[in-house]
Amino acid sequence: MTQTLPFSLTLKPVGSTCNLDCSYCYYLAGDTGCGSPMDFRTLDKSIKNHIQSQPKHAKAVDFIWHGGEPLLRGRDFYLHAFQQQQHWAGNKSIANTFQTNGTLINHQWAQLFKTHNVMVGVSIDGPNLLNDISRIDKSGHSSFEKTVRGINLLKEHEVEFNTLTVINNRTYHHGAKIYQFLKDTGSTYLQFQPCIDHELDRRSDYDWSLNGEQWGRFLCDVFDQWCQEDIGKVHVQFFENCLMMLMGHPSQMCHHSEVCGQQLMLEKDGQTYSCDHYHYDDYQLGNALDNSLQELVAGGQQRTFAENKRDRLSQTCLSCDFLPLCNGGCPKYRMNFEEQQQGVSQLCDGYRMFFTYALPRLLKMVDAMNRGYSAKFYQLF
Numbered sequence: 086m087t088q089t090l091p092f093s094l095t096l097k098p099v100g101s102t103c104n105l106d107c108s109y110c111y112y113l114a115g116d117t118g119c120g121s122p123m124d125f126r127t128l129d130k131s132i133k134n135h136i137q138s139q140p141k142h143a144k145a146v147d148f149i150w151h152g153g154e155p156l157l158r159g160r161d162f163y164l165h166a167f168q169q170q171q172h173w174a175g176n177k178s179i180a181n182t183f184q185t186n187g188t189l190i191n192h193q194w195a196q197l198f199k200t201h202n203v204m205v206g207v208s209i210d211g212p213n214l215l216n217d218i219s220r221i222d223k224s225g226h227s228s229f230e231k232t233v234r235g236i237n238l239l240k241e242h243e244v245e246f247n248t249l250t251v252i253n254n255r256t257y258h259h260g261a262k263i264y265q266f267l268k269d270t271g272s273t274y275l276q277f278q279p280c281i282d283h284e285l286d287r288r289s290d291y292d293w294s295l296n297g298e299q300w301g302r303f304l305c306d307v308f309d310q311w312c313q314e315d316i317g318k319v320h321v322q323f324f325e326n327c328l329m330m331l332m333g334h335p336s337q338m339c340h341h342s343e344v345c346g347q348q349l350m351l352e353k354d355g356q357t358y359s360c361d362h363y364h365y366d367d368y369q370l371g372n373a374l375d376n377s378l379q380e381l382v383a384g385g386q387q388r389t390f391a392e393n394k395r396d397r398l399s400q401t402c403l404s405c406d407f408l409p410l411c412n413g414g415c416p417k418y419r420m421n422f423e424e425q426q427q428g429v430s431q432l433c434d435g436y437r438m439f440f441t442y443a444l445p446r447l448l449k450m451v452d453a454m455n456r457g458y459s460a461k462f463y464q465l466f
């Protein structure tokens with residue numbers, strides 16, 4: 086059997102069930118939110134399976150609790166999960182991340198996160214008016230105040246958190262404002278996700294997708310802000326990833342790695358998919374109740390899925406100077422993503438714009454770091 090690399094698992098204990106109704110949410114399409122949440126038997130088996138599927142040399146095992154809104158499954162469920170993880174962990178350490186809209190966080194949740202060393206990713210799209218363009222509850226009301234209250238509770242309990250901000254075609258031109266807001270909330274690790282409202286997932290007539298130029302403009306605007314005074318203080322995932330890749334390290338972002346396939350997604354009934362972005366029948370690998378996740382991640386179907394990212398690059402990408410940094414982006418964002426020869430990414434113009442604009446400064450930062458200095462002194466090199 087093929088040697089397995091460490092892999093992460095995104096678990097969806099409540100499937101797509103959520104207390105919000107964000108307009109661009111790709112996961113709500115075609116799903117009624119009905120059906121039982123994950124039961125304890127599935128939870129126990131999935132935890133044991135995931136830990137025992139990691140290669141012997143893996144020191145840590147990653148669990149990413151996602152939704153829908155994972156907090157809807159209740160604290161007792163996760164207390165049990167943490168106990169099970171410790172039971173099976175052996176000599177490996179366990180890392181738990183929750184991706185949440187933050188609206189349900191109270192003192193008890195914050196205390197639980199602190200006690201169990203959980204990293205909390207909070208989804209928030211910027212200041213009030215920008216956030217509420219799309220992040221609304223099921224009655225159409227704002228989610229902003231509740232999310233900010235959740236963040237404040239995390240800070241009060243000294244829980245480690247980061248932010249995930251989706252950029253759509255109605256917010257992209259507010260890069261500086263969004264960046265400043267996120268800093269003001271106390272977030273020091275910022276993840277920005279371009280909204281690609283894929284036709285397979287779209288839930289209304291309105292297409293929230295960014296085009297490449299809009300994504301590029303957003304990245305350049307935020308890069309300028311970050312360079313002014315925040316290098317080394319505020320971590321912007323995309324910029325940090327560029328720096329690491331320029332220093333010769335592999336991409337930490339699957340979108341910009343040469344191949345993908347190391348992020349399995351496990352639904353509430355144990356069904357396991359190639360990736361959270363490919364929650365379609367054709368990408369079901371098997372059920373974690375019946376199959377070893379090690380076999381699923383190393384199996385032929387998943388290897389083909391992973392390697393298609395590299396093997397089906399468009400001619401445009403193959404002849405692009407930025408290929409080593411970009412690797413063509415996520416296959417789901419490529420036009421004709423089911424075709425043998427995939428099209429170029431919908432975000433290509435944005436990647437090109439950003440790399441052209443930022444590379445001179447990024448390369449100076451790398452130069453500074455290679456000489457043992459902080460990247461913030463890049464202007465001296």
Ligand code: SF4
Pocket residue numbers: 339340341345346347348360361362363394414415416417
């Ligand atoms: S399909 Fe896209 S999101 Fe999924 S692992 Fe590959 S690059 Fe990442």
Ligand code: SF4
Pocket residue numbers: 401402403405406407408411412413414429430432433434436437
């Ligand atoms: S910048 Fe565009 S052409 Fe170049 S590798 Fe990325 S997606 Fe392909």
